[in-house]
Amino acid sequence: MAKHLDLEEQEQLDQIKHFWNQYGNLISWVLIVVFGAFAAWNGWNYWQRTQAAKAAALYDEVDRAAVAKDADRMQRALADMQAQFASTTFASQAALQAGKTLFDAGKLPEARAALAWAAEKSSDDSYKAVARLRLAALDIEAQAYDQALRMLEAPVPKSFEPLVADRRGDVLMAQGKADEAKVQYQTAWRGLSSRTEYRRLVEVKLASLGVDVASLTPTTEVVR
Numbered sequence: 001m002a003k004h005l006d007l008e009e010q011e012q013l014d015q016i017k018h019f020w021n022q023y024g025n026l027i028s029w030v031l032i033v034v035f036g037a038f039a040a041w042n043g044w045n046y047w048q049r050t051q052a053a054k055a056a057a058l059y060d061e062v063d064r065a066a067v068a069k070d071a072d073r074m075q076r077a078l079a080d081m082q083a084q085f086a087s088t089t090f091a092s093q094a095a096l097q098a099g100k101t102l103f104d105a106g107k108l109p110e111a112r113a114a115l116a117w118a119a120e121k122s123s124d125d126s127y128k129a130v131a132r133l134r135l136a137a138l139d140i141e142a143q144a145y146d147q148a149l150r151m152l153e154a155p156v157p158k159s160f161e162p163l164v165a166d167r168r169g170d171v172l173m174a175q176g177k178a179d180e181a182k183v184q185y186q187t188a189w190r191g192l193s194s195r196t197e198y199r200r201l202v203e204v205k206l207a208s209l210g211v212d213v214a215s216l217t218p219t220t221e222v223v224r
Helices: 002-068 071-084 089-104 108-121 125-141 145-151 158-174 178-191 197-208
Strands: none
Touching (some): 002 071, 002 089, 071 108, 089 108, 089 125, 108 125, 125 145, 125 158, 145 158, 158 197, 178 197
16 A cells, blocks of 8 residues: 555655756746846836835925025026926926016026926926926017917817917017907816816906807806
8 A cells, every 4th residue: 555655755856857858948037037026026016105205305405495585596496406306296386486586586497498398398298388388488578479379279188278379368468469369268267167266367368358248158068
């Protein structure tokens, strides 16, 4: 009986050896690939967390410069952010913040450069849209009306379309094209939710052009 069991065990062992000789290398390589991918994934996540923490710390420096109204410090911090963390949302936020701070400091070319970077390089379409709206506002102030209209031609997320229409209306008003501006303001009013304060501002603009918003048919209400 014992001998019979020994023969069975030997046969099973031979089968295992045969299987391993046939598939052992393949199994080993599969395990190497699986565990290697797992290690790489963990490493990537760790790197991402580290980069995010560093970007957040640098953004704090941008924010402090804004609070202190220190334009030179702001420019240095923004340059570091753009050089090291250009693909992060922190960089886009920093560029928008810098645009405002530099504009308030009277550094218009620098403000435009910061906003232009966000409009072109941001990884988020919403930040791009905000940057373009602000650039168009700078163009209106500089009486560069055609340039402002070109700035507003780029596609934007749907939620920004009413804001673009409103800014386009501002450009047309500055050009003395009241009828065309009225159309844009009406488009903006229809696209904005009645729960947004911004819509009240558009109503004031329409009222100044003799338009009673009660006569306008709003589009389907969208919560924003």
